[in-house]
Amino acid sequence: MTFDPVLPPAVLAVVAVALVGLRAVALRRAAGAGHRALLRWTTTTVAMLLLLVAAARPGSGAAVEPGSGQPRQAGANVYFVVDRSEDSALTDLDGTQRMSKMRRDIDELITAHPGARFAVIAFASRPAIEWPLSEDTWSLAPVVDALTPYAGLTAASANVNAGAAANVLRYQLIAAGQQYPHAPNLVYYLGSGAPESSVPQGTFDTGPVDGGAVLGYGGGAALRDIAGQLGLPYVQRGVGEALPRPDSAEASAEPGDPAATDGRVEYYWAFTMLAALLLLIEIFLTTRDLLRARATRREVPT
Incomplete structure (x- = not known):
């Protein structure tokens, strides 16, 4: 498997570190709120990590050489x-x-x-x-x-x-x-x-x-x-x-073009689909909680 990130690897690394820090802060609150909150924290964190993996564009076949800074030239x-x-x-x-x-x-x-x-x-x-x-x-x-x-x-x-x-x-x-x-x-x-x-x-x-x-x-x-x-x-x-x-x-690209590479099969779509599914579940649960909270406020006598 090879990677062809949509952003420079250093940028993705900074984003990953920031994400880990933010999710670690959220973990403290989730751990004290019970098993359901911890489970929801886990699904949201996994979804974010999947999006990071997708941004790295995993696939099979040739990719840009690390540090080259040049996009692939194969094809028109x-x-x-x-x-x-x-x-x-x-x-x-x-x-x-x-x-x-x-x-x-x-x-x-x-x-x-x-x-x-x-x-x-x-x-x-x-x-x-x-x-x-x-x-x-x-x-x-x-x-x-x-x-x-x-x-x-x-x-x-x-x-x-x-x-x-x-x-x-x-x-x-x-x-x-x-x-x-x-x-x-x-x-x-x-x-x-x-x-x-x-x-x-x-x-x-x-x-x-x-x-x-x-x-x-x-x-x-x-x-x-x-x-x-x-x-x-x-x-x-x-x-x-x-x-x-x-x-x-x-x-095709010019014959003998040193930047030309073989075709590459992308896998990022699989990671984004899984992340979307997990986030849809979280959106559904959040919406349900908001509706329940609103219904509870209406039932409380003034």
Whole structure:
């Protein structure tokens, strides 16, 4: 088992020492309040320790060499810019909803980029980061499955800004360039092009990207403009058509890159799930105690 902590080990050590001190103080009070209080102290302490272990990111496979200070460079940074406006709820002539096609295409593209890190930026009239850049595809899968068209006035066809995600994408690319300087950046834009919109449209001024495509599920004119802004090919998604396949330079880090490492299986999610379960139990017991105390105060005569 290897570790790839989200914070420097020294910081995690300081947090661990502080936690031990605080829980030791709480232990004195719990020990004098009976077995139930001591049991609750134990479950809360275990939950906190599990979160610390999760922050150390245990896993199997290669990790960053201790003291190197450099993130892993294997694989590409892949950004999915997804149109979740009312237009994505439309059903095309083949009887399939556009959003359903988008989810299917995203799943296929994830498979086509093994070892990559992925991010999901959704938009309608405004952008939102649905999934920050991460190589955890196991947790990403349910996020993609849950992508549905937004509801409400801000998602209406007349209010859609096809370039709403431009600034968010630009800053994400800048951050990725600083964190993963040797990794290629790929952008896949999936949208309808806001053909009925009456609001000003944003412009993608992100600088050059290393690959990807603009995948069209509706009006082509605006989408071709976006493809030109990003320097990417435009691909109209039709029935039975294959997605563009990334070449080897796009799909992975540069050959021979000394920072590149083998894939790594993360286990942090198991520790966070256990911690969440223990904390939910504590929240339930605390809420029950508060309700009982309130009921007791009401019963006491004034």
